Amino acid sequence: MKYINIANTDLQVSNIIMGNMRIPQLSLPEAENLIRTAMDEGINFFDHADIYGKGKSEEIFSEAIQMNSSIREKMILQSKCGIISPEGYFDFSKAHIIESVNGILKRLKTDYLDILLLHRPDALMEPAEVAEAFEELHASGKVKYFGVSNHNPAQIELLQKYIPHKLVVNQLQFSIAHTPMIDSGIALNMKIDQAVNCDSSILEYCRLNDITMQAWSPYQHGFFEGSFLGDIERFPKLNEVIDNIAKKYGVTNTGIATAWITRHPANIQVVLGTTKAERLQDACKGSEIKLTREEWYQIYKAAGNIVP
Numbered sequence: 001m002k003y004i005n006i007a008n009t010d011l012q013v014s015n016i017i018m019g020n021m022r023i024p025q026l027s028l029p030e031a032e033n034l035i036r037t038a039m040d041e042g043i044n045f046f047d048h049a050d051i052y053g054k055g056k057s058e059e060i061f062s063e064a065i066q067m068n069s070s071i072r073e074k075m076i077l078q079s080k081c082g083i084i085s086p087e088g089y090f091d092f093s094k095a096h097i098i099e100s101v102n103g104i105l106k107r108l109k110t111d112y113l114d115i116l117l118l119h120r121p122d123a124l125m126e127p128a129e130v131a132e133a134f135e136e137l138h139a140s141g142k143v144k145y146f147g148v149s150n151h152n153p154a155q156i157e158l159l160q161k162y163i164p165h166k167l168v169v170n171q172l173q174f175s176i177a178h179t180p181m182i183d184s185g186i187a188l189n190m191k192i193d194q195a196v197n198c199d200s201s202i203l204e205y206c207r208l209n210d211i212t213m214q215a216w217s218p219y220q221h222g223f224f225e226g227s228f229l230g231d232i233e234r235f236p237k238l239n240e241v242i243d244n245i246a247k248k249y250g251v252t253n254t255g256i257a258t259a260w261i262t263r264h265p266a267n268i269q270v271v272l273g274t275t276k277a278e279r280l281q282d283a284c285k286g287s288e289i290k291l292t293r294e295e296w297y298q299i300y301k302a303a304g305n306i307v308p
């Protein structure tokens, strides 16, 4: 397992994160096995959100692992707020942020979060209000560090103008089958869809500003449309190339899909969501591999992209 420092923090974190969005599908013993496997593999970072399973994910997590202070010390816990679900809107008001964190801490059975992320940009956000909420949460010791998810550069700068704490993380959708973050840079100035810049060059912005990126849904295509791995009907070429490279390194397709992300020099953390302990181990094994440049581009092209 490789560890990186989240810039502007004292956190040394595994480059694989266990995401907990899908753990409500598991029984308590299954969830415990998954979390313990993650820890045995060296994963020290766990991603949550107040909306996962309507709070159930956080409850199951702390119950399954029988959260106590000695386990808590071994973990870096991150959660998110700002989405109101199932109503379907966003809320970055001070009252909502504070109430959400209080709920998260109660469900996770902990006194503090290492990192709190704003889940998705709230078009109605008032940055000064967010700053007040963050100040209160930091001063009371409830949150150590702050970050965002699914935010573009200007949205981050707008927040940062008011927030005295450095925003240290941006969690974004990124997988071999979902690559807008790099497509427009590769196909720069060409008259093709791949050249459309969807995010104002967020990847370069995060690198320039020492913001650690985290890739959510690393094995999915579309918006939760399923895994591209093993889907030979929709992704025949991609699976053929991945399987061949997997054979060469003696790992599974999950391992190669993970290695493809960790190969990027931005040190992107992979937020995996598997419910299977074995697959989680496959991903960890893959994260140790350094794909060659040629392999990395070969996979990128097999996903249907052009390299001009």
Ligand SMILES: NC(=O)c1ccc[n+]([C@@H]2O[C@H](COP(=O)([O-])OP(=O)(O)OC[C@H]3O[C@@H](n4cnc5c(N)ncnc54)[C@H](OP(=O)(O)O)[C@@H]3O)[C@@H](O)[C@H]2O)c1
Binding pocket: 018, 019, 020, 021, 022, 047, 048, 119, 149, 150, 171, 172, 215, 216, 217, 218, 219, 220, 224, 226, 227, 229, 230, 253, 254, 271, 272, 273, 274, 275, 276, 279
């Ligand atoms: N910030 C955000 O807006 C945001 C949004 C969504 C998610 N997230 C975070 O990201 C985490 C991961 O999201 P995710 O669960 O969508 O990511 P994912 O790891 O890409 O997808 C997991 C799903 O893919 C399946 N899968 C994985 N490898 C497979 C393979 N080799 N063959 C077939 N199926 C495979 C898993 O099935 P099995 O369980 O059977 O392995 C599971 O259903 C979440 O837990 C959450 O923490 C963040």
